[in-house]
Amino acid sequence: MVGHALHSPSTRYTILEFIGEGSFGKVAKCRAHNSSKLVAVKILKKEYFQDVEDELSVLKTISSLNADHFNLVTFYEQFEYLGYKCLVFELLDVDLLHLVRSLNVNHIRPIAKQTHIGVDPNPP
Template identity: 75%
Template sequence: MAATAHPLMVGQVLQSNSTHYTILQFIGEGGFGEVAKCWADNSSSAVAVKILKNEYLQDIEDEVSMLKTIGSLNADNINVVKFYEQFQYLGYNCLVFELLDVDLSHLVCSIKVHNIRPIAEQLLVALQGLKSVRVMHGDIKPDNVMLADIDEDPVRVKG
């Protein structure tokens, strides 16, 4: 992984108004910033915290508004990731989501043909749910489709 965009480290505690998130490891990086797997004290469970680069501050309000709109739907029924909260820590905007397993691009070469249809159907349900609240997904690609829990259900996806 490339150099971090912030001074945050594994073991550090991020504090929101509702809980403390202990950084367990950094699990992803992109143009937006990084994603950390964290332990949420309030729920005693692991979550994903997206730590945004400061240059994306102007876009945060629109994204949070969209995430709250999507949150009005039942995330499990429409196959979208659950958004829990947004907070600032040391000047960094942090978005907290349910922790999912791996993205679909990790399985593209090994996916079995009979698994394509259930995955496609789940993605269509997700798109239909987004359409119902007038939200359009602008970046559908295997990197942005996540397997919920590959051990429990190897074809359960969320977009």
């Protein structure tokens, strides 16, 4: 609900608006009270809790990289609140699905190339 606060061990996030929804749950634009920074909080439905473990593994790997160097979204933290798993990310201007739908192949190619620069194709 807009105006509701989500509490993590490190801060409180106030829901400003919902900016996305899918089969996994919802994404809320929130304000972090410890920094006043705007963030995106992915609030997962209970039936997707098992799937989140794979996502968290990938996010932890990504977090260990220099996100700015690889042009990756920054993952801040994960927490449970009132029975929901929440993943906190930097807030981007446009979601990837909207971006991809609005671009043609000539725009997508450099973006795809940037995401693969320096990434080992055969990780351990």
